Amino acid sequence: MRRKIVLATGAFDLLHYGHLNFLEEAKRAGGRNARLIVIVARDKTVEARKGKRPIVREDQRRALIEALKPVDDAILGFEDMNYSAVIEKLKPDVIAVGYDQSDIKRAVQEIIKKKGLKIKVFEAKKLSADDIDSSSKIKRRVIELERNNS
Amino acid sequence: MRRKIVLATGAFDLLHYGHLNFLEEAKRAGGRNARLIVIVARDKTVEARKGKRPIVREDQRRALIEALKPVDDAILGFEDMNYSAVIEKLKPDVIAVGYDQSDIKRAVQEIIKKKGLKIKVFEAKKLSADDIDSSSKIKRRVIELERNNS
Numbered sequence: 001m002r003r004k005i006v007l008a009t010g011a012f013d014l015l016h017y018g019h020l021n022f023l024e025e026a027k028r029a030g031g032r033n034a035r036l037i038v039i040v041a042r043d044k045t046v047e048a049r050k051g052k053r054p055i056v057r058e059d060q061r062r063a064l065i066e067a068l069k070p071v072d073d074a075i076l077g078f079e080d081m082n083y084s085a086v087i088e089k090l091k092p093d094v095i096a097v098g099y100d101q102s103d104i105k106r107a108v109q110e111i112i113k114k115k116g117l118k119i120k121v122f123e124a125k126k127l128s129a130d131d132i133d134s135s136s137k138i139k140r141r142v143i144e145l146e147r148n149n150s
Numbered sequence: 151m152r153r154k155i156v157l158a159t160g161a162f163d164l165l166h167y168g169h170l171n172f173l174e175e176a177k178r179a180g181g182r183n184a185r186l187i188v189i190v191a192r193d194k195t196v197e198a199r200k201g202k203r204p205i206v207r208e209d210q211r212r213a214l215i216e217a218l219k220p221v222d223d224a225i226l227g228f229e230d231m232n233y234s235a236v237i238e239k240l241k242p243d244v245i246a247v248g249y250d251q252s253d254i255k256r257a258v259q260e261i262i263k264k265k266g267l268k269i270k271v272f273e274a275k276k277l278s279a280d281d282i283d284s285s286s287k288i289k290r291r292v293i294e295l296e297r298n299n300s
Contacts, residue, residue: 015165017210055291060167069217141205142292
């Protein structure tokens with residue numbers, strides 16, 4: 001049986017347990033021996049979407065993601081390439097989205113429907129509320145602790 | 151040939167590229183097929199040493215370190231066990247220290263000398279100055295960006 005390709009994407013600024021959990025779930029969604037390819041968003045893309053540059057440079061964000069055991073390949077986002085072109089290029093069997101990626105989920109589902117593709121969309125669950133599972137939470141804690149210490 | 155055991159330790163709060171670089175260098179220091187064991191400092195230990203609790207809980211810091219490809223085992227620090235007892239328990243061939251762990255280096259070298267042990271101490275190099283290679287740098291950038299946005 002051909003290895004299923006799972007595709008996931010994200011900025012992965014300030015790598016945390018929530019990211020790992022998402023990528024492990026994504027890999028499992030492809031079944032035994034799946035290949036997990038992660039597209040790491042470019043600095044420019046993050047800036048355009050969120051209005052500010054990430055804390056960590058794109059090459060270092062990519063290297064850290066590729067160093068994670070569930071990840072087979074981590075590649076930097078394609079400049080001037082939309083979701084549709086990426087899907088055509090990488091031909092994933094599964095596209096995994098995080099609980100906070102509903103915009104990506106919608107965009108991908110539209111493409112799948114429009115083109116009649118056989119791609120499963122898998123949505124990872126959110127961790128429990130007291131977990132450090134988002135970069136925003138980490139940033140808030142850094143700022144809180146800084147205030148308490150000054 | 152027996153697999154060489156390399157031991158490394160750290161808090162690894164806010165995982166970054168510098169950590170990965172350190173662990174990859176540590177693993178290489180043990181030669182081909184080395185086994186890298188990483189001791190992740192307990193929340194209590196970090197608090198006692200640095201005067202503040204880490205941002206990320208010990209179990210999540212440990213899980214992230216163990217998810218890195220160069221790492222074979224990541225274990226939480228032993229409470230009430232000093233370096234000497236840890237060395238006796240894990241019997242490393244190499245102890246790897248980061249460029250910012252001169253206190254650990256000194257303590258370990260003293261034990262090795264005192265007990266006449268055959269353990270190599272390997273010191274990892276610092277990344278170049280413009281790299282995000284320390285948790286303090288990440289925290290400073292978080293706070294800077296926050297100020298610019300408010």
